[in-house]
Amino acid sequence: MSYIAHIRQKDNEIQTVQDHLNEVQQGAERAGEKIGIKTLAGITGLLHDMGKYTDEFLSYIQEAVANPDKPPRRGSVDHSTAGGKLIHERYHFSGATPQAKCTAEWVANCIISHHQGLRDYISPDQTSPYIERVITKELKQYEQAREEFYKHTPPEHLDTLFELATSELQHYIQIIKDHKLPLITGSLLMKYMFSCLIDADRTNTRRFEENETSLESIDHRFFFQTSFTLLSQHLAGLEQGDSANTPINQLRREMSRQCEEFAFRPSGVYTLSIPTGGGKTLASMRYALKHAIEHNKERIIYIVPYTTIIEQNAAEIRSILQNDDMILEHHSNVVDDKFEDRHEDDDGEKYEVRKKNLKLARDHWDRPIIFTTMIQFLNTFYASGTRNVRRLHQLSNAVIVFDEVQSVPVNCISLFNAALNFLNVIGRSSLLLCTATQPGLDFVKHKLHFSNEPEIIQDLEHVGRSFKRVELHDLTQEAQAGWGADELSCFVQEQMREVNSVLVILNTKTAVRKLFETLNEVQWLHDEDVQIVHLSTNMCPAHRKDVFAGNEEQDGLIQRLEKGERIICVSTQLIEAGVNISFECVIRSLAGLDSIAQAAGRCNRHGKDEIRNVYIVRASDEVLTHLPEIKIGADKTERVLQEFRVNPASLGNDLLSSEAIACYFKYYFHHIEEKMHYPIKQLEQKNLFDLIDRNRYYVDAYKNRHAKQPEVLNHYAIATAEKYFEAISNRATAVLVPYGAKGKRLILDLNGALEPNELGEFLREAQQYTVNIYDQELRQLEKNGDVIPLLHGHVLALREPAYSEHFGVEPKGEGTWDMAMF
Template structure:
């Protein structure tokens, strides 16, 4: 009797359950072995689809193929519980040690969850969903599935593998204890094993469906060596430029050299505090390539806060390394897949070609160099379901560079620190935190464990003084209630009498638009010879890129000496290589103000230029609490600077001033860093750590000892996790010829490979629309569905060259970081 895992649609070929189990085992072992969890991952692969060894499932899948228009209900046959039950029954008993029980619980949870997401060991309902699944759930034909499995796999072989898996777990428990990591590290290791299983299973299923041979392994070391040589040549060429020997450029080269020397240090958690405009991108890539070569790292991953930084940095690196196919950018997900996680179904079971094509189009970070966002990074560890966690294993044995690390969302700080500690200690990765405004991540309760002497740049105070190009001026007291658009326009007029370019950065899109319209209506503007440019996240990435660096973009026009006033939200204040003669920044966190200052006199063309801090009365920060709190702490630092400038190094942009600001800031928000969940009156960190509250409640309710060693509520934590609470929906916009063509192409019939390429392009033509804005657009008939409702597109009249998406109202978050 042949039991079926999948039936290929194109030719009816069958993949047997045994073949699928062995192939997934081998795939999971390959990725698990990177960090020494070969057997923990391998057993999960070997047992994950054991439940398909039944007459019931065979009838189900054959019925699905025979009746594609009326298939049986998806998930009507449970095939994912059996493997977890076998493991639990065979090894989890009263006499078993805690290590053996943990090994069972870790692997079995991955098996029973591989179509939904990991289960709670102890839930808010004072139950154990894990135990309910592996012990008490009614499971038809379980004995048949187990008997068939052991016909092809000897019990002795499984016992030996399990012994090896237990040894792996014991080793990691010792490592976690040695480095004094909290229990959340164990939860993250479960997620790592889950990642190995999910990727191996999905990859094997896809290859069978597409009749595709196993892809050849990329030679990472050769690619990194070649890339290092190309970067070295580029840096050599920079020495030949006409401005190569200016003091600033000499200092940039010295800091870059220090990065290369530092790369020979062992894997660790380090900081790179190059001042704004110091050549951070190339210096950090020099470190990453050299370190990857020396320590055989498999991947270099750049984590950035905003899509705008990805656009610029990835383009710069691509131009130097000349290897487009080896560099992946992963921005936002164009397809709305909030309810796309499967229940107990399988990619090969329902033959829903449209959904399968959408799944195959998603990247899983299989390139040597990845550029992605902080939101995608956090989602990989903490978001619900199986889609995000699939790529978690790609973060191990890597060099991971966090650009502008101060932008980690406040509520995620403890979770962020836990994930970095895990990646260093367990994942064998090197982590580099890059910013001119280092947050005090070792000053918080669940702190980041930096390596000894973590800073790469030597004599940092001297470097800061050498890079000083601006003077910060506090004008917040000029009008304590803030300037409106008219007063701010007059202030810009004053500055334009002295300079040729001014950048104004405000905290909300509404305030930016008001000022833009006020400036354009001002009589003085016509006589000034200046042009006003507007930038906001209502514009898609391709639009912003054209506005900034296109043939007639702001950067080109500044280089020609044209007179320009740019009014923008904070999307421009980090990672954009642009320089104005004057910057005006609305009051916000001191780190944001420092980043804004980095857009002024960026290349040191002038000795000193002015940056002004002002208040805007047009900003409503009710829905922007982090900015509001940051602004209040900045006011405290401004007052301290006025009273005792020596304590802050006589410079508001010094490392001393920044540390002072972050300590004030973190003290104020201490309870918010662990991801509070108001509905539960708990925090997400504790749910994945000791889960004390619900464990105690469980014991009181059942008046007995816990049946499980593990206690975390992983599923509940995932349910409530959202890196940025935007309530935003991605919409593809018809910007330019390519944007319009893209929308038309996505309306046609597509092959999986073609769809993947189109969705990657669509990331550049996507705007995240807040719920209230989306409702207004829908009411006007300005949005319509693509891909059978899995994506949305905007009609052309609702997109303007000046403002992008024409939807009124304040957003809950102003940064393009998803």
């Protein structure tokens, strides 16, 4: 009898369990081999669907296909537990070595969890969900599954594989000890194993569904060599420009050259502290490409704080490298987590076609160059389910560039450092931390382990002085209660008497919109033909891109500024990083000094004038109750401002000096010291870092309750940690918006029936037309009837009245459109 793993929807072709297990084993081995855990990853693939070797599952899958409109209850046949049960039963007995027991726990957890996410070994309720699954839970036809499995994989062959897997794991446990890394590094290595399994399983299933006969192969090295040649040609062309020999451009070239030289150094954790406007994007890409070629890396990944930086940086790199297919932008998840079913009994196949295709279509970062956000990076390590972790193995043997690294969410600092240490020591990746305001991540409790002499740029003090283009003016004492929209409007008018362009950056979307509307009502703005532009994250990436760079119909903000047109731009902080734009004056409401430094980088960016002015003000229309990080940053900046008034020499006589930035981060990190480890309010402030490190509190509680040591050597509470993890605490939902003809077409197409390969491409395209909406706004939009469910409710879209030309998403449904523009 041939036991069936899958039945293809189109033609009822079957994939046998044996074929599926062997192919997933091979796929997991390929992913694991990159870091030397080929067998450890492969054995999970060999056993993950062992439970399909039963008459019970055979009947289940045949009935599901025969009755697609009334399939059997999902999860009614558990097929994922059997493989884990076999591993635990065979290798985790009383006389087994600790090494064998540890390996069994890792392998078995990956197998039993491949439909939901890794289980807790010790949970907050003083139980072991892992033990309950591999020992306590009864399986009707377990013996049949085990017997059938052994027909294809003899027990002695499995023993050989397990011995090799144990050796691989012990090798890395010793490395973790030698590098004095915390236990959380082990939990991340287990997640890496899990990633190898999940990606191999999903990929093999998708290939069978689509009848794909060969794996896509990318010659990374050839692509990187070709790309480096094109980048070098581009940089050589810049040296021929009219302003190529100005002191600033000569310094930019020198720093870029230093990046290429530094690329010959071995893999490590390094810093690139080029000042704002110093050509960081191209310089870091020069390092990344050269390092990838010299050290045979498979991937270059850019991690940025905001989607706006992806938009500009990716566009710049695409225009130079001229190969769009090799560059992937991953902005956000169009399909929101909350629509992904995660039931405890959900271990059966998801035979509802729309859901299965959605699952298989998840992007897994398989391109040579990836642009993504800090949130997506952190989700890959710590978010729940199987969707995010699927990408984790792609982060190994890579060059990973963190742009504006100071933007790591406060509560994720310890988790971020743990992930980077793992990627460097275990994942064999090189990490480059880029920012003009390095936050000092090696001076916190769970510190980042930098390589020796990590800074690429030589003589940073000289570079800083050479790049000084602005003077910072502290106006925070002018009005202790702050300026409202009317006062700010008057101040903007004063500045516009002296300059042609002003950028105002405020901390909240509400304050930005209020100032924009106030300015639109004043007569002088219209009399003097001053243009006013609004920017916020309520606008989708494609919309913001058109505002910045223009389109076929009209020039964008960048071109209009270069022409010297009179412009006022009112924006949230999205414009502060990664946007190559220059205003003659910047007004920034009080925030963290690192944010103020970034805002200053949008003023006189190219040194066209000797010195221009940046003003720090208080904005009374900002409510920071739900933005504690900005509030704390503003408070610590205020302390630095007070010290500067008393003794400017102690801070380098410049509020943007390295001394002032270091002083700010010292105060900031001291204030948030306990918040860095991700405290969990629902668990009485137990921190998430400890849950996947030693899990001290709940292990002690387990011992007290049961009066004995846990039956398991591993204590990680991975599922609990994932349950409470959110990279940003304000929960938002991704919605697809009807911006332009393409946005409207995507909404129509995504409501149809798409194959996994088509769906994956549409979801990638849809990221450019997606906005993250907070719950309160979403409820208002739903109340107005402006939310449309697509893909049977897995994707949400907006109706046209809920999106406007000036403001983007309009929760009150006040959007109006000039359709001729699109």
